[in-house]
Amino acid sequence: MNFNTNKRLLTYDEKMRRAIFYYTFNDYDFNLIYEDENNLSDNYGQPLIKIKENFDRLDDETKALVLEFANREIYDETIDLKCLNCDYEELNQDYEEIEEMWDGIDYPKLYCPKCGKGKFVPLDIWKQKNKYKR
Ligand SMILES: [Zn+2]
Numbered sequence: 001m002n003f004n005t006n007k008r009l010l011t012y013d014e015k016m017r018r019a020i021f022y023y024t025f026n027d028y029d030f031n032l033i034y035e036d037e038n039n040l041s042d043n044y045g046q047p048l049i050k051i052k053e054n055f056d057r058l059d060d061e062t063k064a065l066v067l068e069f070a071n072r073e074i075y076d077e078t079i080d081l082k083c084l085n086c087d088y089e090e091l092n093q094d095y096e097e098i099e100e101m102w103d104g105i106d107y108p109k110l111y112c113p114k115c116g117k118g119k120f121v122p123l124d125i126w127k128q129k130n131k132y133k134r
Pocket of ligand 1: 083085086087088113115116117
């Protein structure tokens with residue numbers, strides 16, 4: 001059976017934010033400055049940090065790594081999932097993480113966070129199996 005993933009090209013700012021976040025992740029002395037302390041990430045789970053204020057405080061080596069990342073073409077791949085048992089759904093889940101848990105047969109079948117059954121599948125598969133259901 002076939003299912004689709006959603007591919008989205010990241011913007012330059014998104015790549016800058018992501019790179020600064022990851023390259024400073026293990027540096028406990030580096031305090032990231034966020035746009036808004038009450039809202040740390042956007043709808044895609046991207047860290048909403050200030051770009052210039054953080055970038056300017058990096059050492060030269062890290063600056064170069066961040067810029068190298070930001071100049072690449074980077075896609076985010078996500079997938080929508082829905083439960084065949086209870087119809088619970090979650091949209092825009094990181095596909096790389098899902099792929100790691102998948103045995104590669106047919107399509108990913110994960111445990112549903114709501115009912116706990118191993119019937120949490122790609123939305124396309126849910127639709128194919130529920131053709132007559134609305
Ligand atoms: Zn369920």
